[in-house]
Amino acid sequence: MSKWEQEFKMEQKRVHQVTSKIDKHIDQLEEQAGVVKSDMSHIRKNFWDDVRINFDNPDEAAETYASIIQQAKLLSERERSHRHAEHQLDILKRLKQSPYFGRIDFLEDGEDEAECIYLGIGSFYDKENEEFLIYDWRAPISSLYYDYSLGRAEYNAPDSTITGTMELKRQFIIRDAKIKSMFDTGITIGDELLQEVLGNPSSSQMKSIVATIQKEQNQIIRNEKSRLLIVQGAAGSGKTSAALQRVAYLLYRYRDTLSADDIVLFSPNPLFNSYISTVLPELGEENMQQATFQEFLQSHLSESFDLEDPFTQMEHVLAAEGGADDDIRLKGIRYKAGLDFMEVIEQYLKYLGQKGLLFKNIKFRGEVIISQQQIANYFYKLDTSLPIPNRMKLVSERLLKELKNLAVKERSKPWVKEEIQFLDKEEYAHFYQLLRNKNQYTEDTFDDFEREEKLLSAYVVNEHFKKLRKQVKNLKFIDIQAIYRQLFSDPELAGTFVAKNKLPENWPEISRQTVSRLDNKILTYEDATPFLYLKERIEGFKTNTSVRHVFIDEAQDYSPFQFEFIKRLFPFSKMTVLGDMNQAIYAHAENTCLSMLSSLYGDEAADTIILKRSYRSTRPIVEFTRHLIEGGKDIIPFNRAGNKPVLNQAVNEEDLHLKLAGLIRDLKAQEQRTIAVICKTYKECQKAVKALQNEVPVRLIDKDTAAFETGILVIPSYLAKGVEFDAVIIYNASDEQYGKESERQLFYTACTRAMHELHLFFVGQPSRFISEVPENLYIQNKA
Numbered sequence: 177m178s179k180w181e182q183e184f185k186m187e188q189k190r191v192h193q194v195t196s197k198i199d200k201h202i203d204q205l206e207e208q209a210g211v212v213k214s215d216m217s218h219i220r221k222n223f224w225d226d227v228r229i230n231f232d233n234p235d236e237a238a239e240t241y242a243s244i245i246q247q248a249k250l251l252s253e254r255e256r257s258h259r260h261a262e263h264q265l266d267i268l269k270r271l272k273q274s275p276y277f278g279r280i281d282f283l284e285d286g287e288d289e290a291e292c293i294y295l296g297i298g299s300f301y302d303k304e305n306e307e308f309l310i311y312d313w314r315a316p317i318s319s320l321y322y323d324y325s326l327g328r329a330e331y332n333a334p335d336s337t338i339t340g341t342m343e344l345k346r347q348f349i350i351r352d353a354k355i356k357s358m359f360d361t362g363i364t365i366g367d368e369l370l371q372e373v374l375g376n377p378s379s380s381q382m383k384s385i386v387a388t389i390q391k392e393q394n395q396i397i398r399n400e401k402s403r404l405l406i407v408q409g410a411a412g413s414g415k416t417s418a419a420l421q422r423v424a425y426l427l428y429r430y431r432d433t434l435s436a437d438d439i440v441l442f443s444p445n446p447l448f449n450s451y452i453s454t455v456l457p458e459l460g461e462e463n464m465q466q467a468t469f470q471e472f473l474q475s476h477l478s479e480s481f482d483l484e485d486p487f488t489q490m491e492h493v494l495a496a497e498g499g500a501d502d503d504i505r506l507k508g509i510r511y512k513a514g515l516d517f518m519e520v521i522e523q524y525l526k527y528l529g530q531k532g533l534l535f536k537n538i539k540f541r542g543e544v545i546i547s548q549q550q551i552a553n554y555f556y557k558l559d560t561s562l563p564i565p566n567r568m569k570l571v572s573e574r575l576l577k578e579l580k581n582l583a584v585k586e587r588s589k590p591w592v593k594e595e596i597q598f599l600d601k602e603e604y605a606h607f608y609q610l611l612r613n614k615n616q617y618t619e620d621t622f623d624d625f626e627r628e629e630k631l632l633s634a635y636v637v638n639e640h641f642k643k644l645r646k647q648v649k650n651l652k653f654i655d656i657q658a659i660y661r662q663l664f665s666d667p668e669l670a671g672t673f674v675a676k677n678k679l680p681e682n683w684p685e686i687s688r689q690t691v692s693r694l695d696n697k698i699l700t701y702e703d704a705t706p707f708l709y710l711k712e713r714i715e716g717f718k719t720n721t722s723v724r725h726v727f728i729d730e731a732q733d734y735s736p737f738q739f740e741f742i743k744r745l746f747p748f749s750k751m752t753v754l755g756d757m758n759q760a761i762y763a764h765a766e767n768t769c770l771s772m773l774s775s776l777y778g779d780e781a782a783d784t785i786i787l788k789r790s791y792r793s794t795r796p797i798v799e800f801t802r803h804l805i806e807g808g809k810d811i812i813p814f815n816r817a818g819n820k821p822v823l824n825q826a827v828n829e830e831d832l833h834l835k836l837a838g839l840i841r842d843l844k845a846q847e848q849r850t851i852a853v854i855c856k857t858y859k860e861c862q863k864a865v866k867a868l869q870n871e872v873p874v875r876l877i878d879k880d881t882a883a884f885e886t887g888i889l890v891i892p893s894y895l896a897k898g899v900e901f902d903a904v905i906i907y908n909a910s911d912e913q914y915g916k917e918s919e920r921q922l923f924y925t926a927c928t929r930a931m932h933e934l935h936l937f938f939v940g941q942p943s944r945f946i947s948e949v950p951e952n953l954y955i956q957n958k959a
């Protein structure tokens with residue numbers, strides 16, 4: 177038996193020993209959990225029997241109260257320990273399948289013997305022998321595995337830095353307690369293992385990468401000091417993966433104080449949400465809060481407007497024919513995303529502090545009872561040094577007082593008497609009871625009648641005024657829509673409070689378009705954030721102080737304006753921002769620059785990590801795609817073999833669909849699980865589906881699709897963001913479709929979704945971006 181075989185045998189023996197201990201522990205825990213569960217149901221069932229209820233006097237009532245509290249505490253303690261046991265069991269069951277993925281032998285300076293550390297997704301402590309049989313991959317000592325090759329190494333323990341020598345680094349693939357593969361590694365974390373992992377077919381859900389995290393990714397995952405961590409990385413370099421393992425790391429590192437609810441991840445679309453939703457549970461952690469920025473806008477704005485989503489904006493821009501109106505819209509999109517426009521809004525706010533705020537009349541029964549002018553007078557009489565939201569609060573208090581007086585006056589109006597007569601029985605009985613309880617009735621029935629009528633009038637008016645009071649408390653008397661509109665309705669206005677160079681050349685036309693849309697109750701995607709910002713600055717910013725970490729994935733798609741907004745929204749939060757400027761597909765992207773973000777919290781608080789190595793696609797695919805963009809030569813492909821991309825010419829659309837269907841059948845036969853036909857727009861997707869559906873079973877993905885399934889998908893380019901497929905077919909890579917410079921990144925993003933196979937079709941001329949790729953890097957099939 178060779179030395180390696182002996183080693184293998186020894187390791188397999190250890191796996192058996194560890195898994196049988198895990199098994200034993202699972203049995204014990206299940207028994208304990210069972211006891212706790214029956215305790216819980218006993219407490220629930222007998223809750224009221226075990227509580228002594230007596231409200232005869234205050235002392236007894238207090239005792240009753242104390243006994244209820246005690247019983248509730250007992251129940252919640254049992255529930256907590258049940259949850260804990262369930263969580264432990266969940267991890268143990270996962271460990272049983274695959275107890276660990278790595279081993280390092282570390283000889284600490286000053287010690288005689290190296291310690292063997294085995295790393296898994298959770299730790300496992302053997303109480304009998306008082307040793308850790310498995311260390312959590314997030315434990316301080318585990319960082320050695322990710323950060324060092326053999327030789328001198330160190331890690332940060334809670335109180336000090338521990339130095340020593342790494343004598344061995346080994347990797348395993350263990351399934352069902354059997355070692356499938358074992359590698360001893362040198363410099364990086366096992367290329368062999370990574371080869372094996374990356375060569376697997378795609379799935380409808382993202383997978384965790386803890387066994388093969390690379391050194392530079394580990395820096396992202398374990399970063400604790402930066403207020404703002406900016407990650408710029410090539411397509412497929414593991415940005416999203418690093419973000420998710422970072423969430424798991426933070427939840428472990430700060431487990432006593434941080435919960436999944438304190439972390440928010442902004443993602444590009446609902447499909448992506450579902451794609452990544454299994455990673456954290458796979459690691460035994462709960463998912464963080466996930467949202468798209470659009471969902472956030474929707475929750476704040478949809479009541480008052482027909483709110484456009486970014487995908488509709490995208491379709492609009494991509495389908496634009498280049499007419500004057502399209503051009504103005506595009507200019508507006510770019511301008512409104514930028515900090516110049518934010519400055520305009522800031523200055524507008526200053527202006528509004530002095531004059532120009534617009535209010536709504538407060539009406540009651542169709543009559544104005546407090547006019548907008550009156551409200552404006554109240555506002556502008558207040559000390560101008562106070563911020564607008566504080567003054568609004570004072571105005572609201574004043575209006576509430578005024579409403580109180582107006583309500584008293586209203587009581588004697590004839591409608592009130594009429595309404596009293598129509599009070600329904602229940603309301604009347606309820607009211608009668610109320611008066612009795614208050615001992616309002618006397619012996620004198622005549623008096624009672626008057627008193628009753630007086631109180632009933634107050635009651636009726638009060639009921640009607642409730643809604644008004646609520647509106648005033650919620651500052652609904654401010655006419656935010658009109659205030660935003662005013663900024664555009666007189667294009668000269670902005671020029672009175674900002675320097676002319678802060679306004680774009682086409683400001684009057686942009687303004688005209690904006691007003692016309694607002695008048696139709698349409699709030700475009702480019703207006704939504706500025707509108708909400710203005711609203712929040714006038715009403716008082718509703719911040720979220722409980723969130724401690726915000727992650728923004730696909731950050732290149734956010735405008736500077738949106739970043740400022742998010743920063744203000746989560747004032748106590750650290751931010752991790754992950755993006756790739758080469759995948760900036762929105763029209764406003766011209767304005768975004770990830771490095772510019774570092775000034776968001778001051779440069780000292782920010783750190784930037786750059787990921788250059790791309791893991792998703794095979795080497796031939798990366799070698800092709802990196803020529804599509806400027807600076808692409810810096811992208812380093814991971815060395816995984818595969819076929820060269822194929823460029824197929826079709827004579828006409830009929831030929832295109834014939835060839836496409838043939839290719840899809842071939843790819844299916846090669847067992848490619850997920851084949852995506854990527855189209856530029858949704859409209860093009862519909863066309864492709866119509867032509868293909870009788871030939872092959874295709875599924876159309878749209879912006880409302882909530883989850884992925886494997887199979888043949890037809891998907892618009894912008895929805896394919898962040899996800900990946902075994903084989904990608906670009907439906908129409910002609911110059912007509914991808915010929916404008918503004919479409920370069922969209923094209924690049926679509927091509928970089930491919931893991932194993934990339935095929936491009938065109939009719940007419942191929943995209944000019946393809947002609948920038950050396951011909952030896954792809955195969956051409958002429959028509």
Ligand SMILES: Nc1ncnc2c1ncn2[C@@H]1O[C@H](COP(=O)(O)OP(=O)(O)OP(=O)(O)O)[C@@H](O)[C@H]1O
Binds near residue numbers: 374412415416756
């Ligand atoms: N260290 C790693 N070990 C194993 N797989 C990895 C590793 N890093 C990245 N991958 C894999 O590479 C693929 C791309 O990763 P991910 O989606 O996180 O990249 P990304 O930078 O967010 O990509 P994009 O910007 O193109 O959306 C995924 O399949 C992921 O599992």
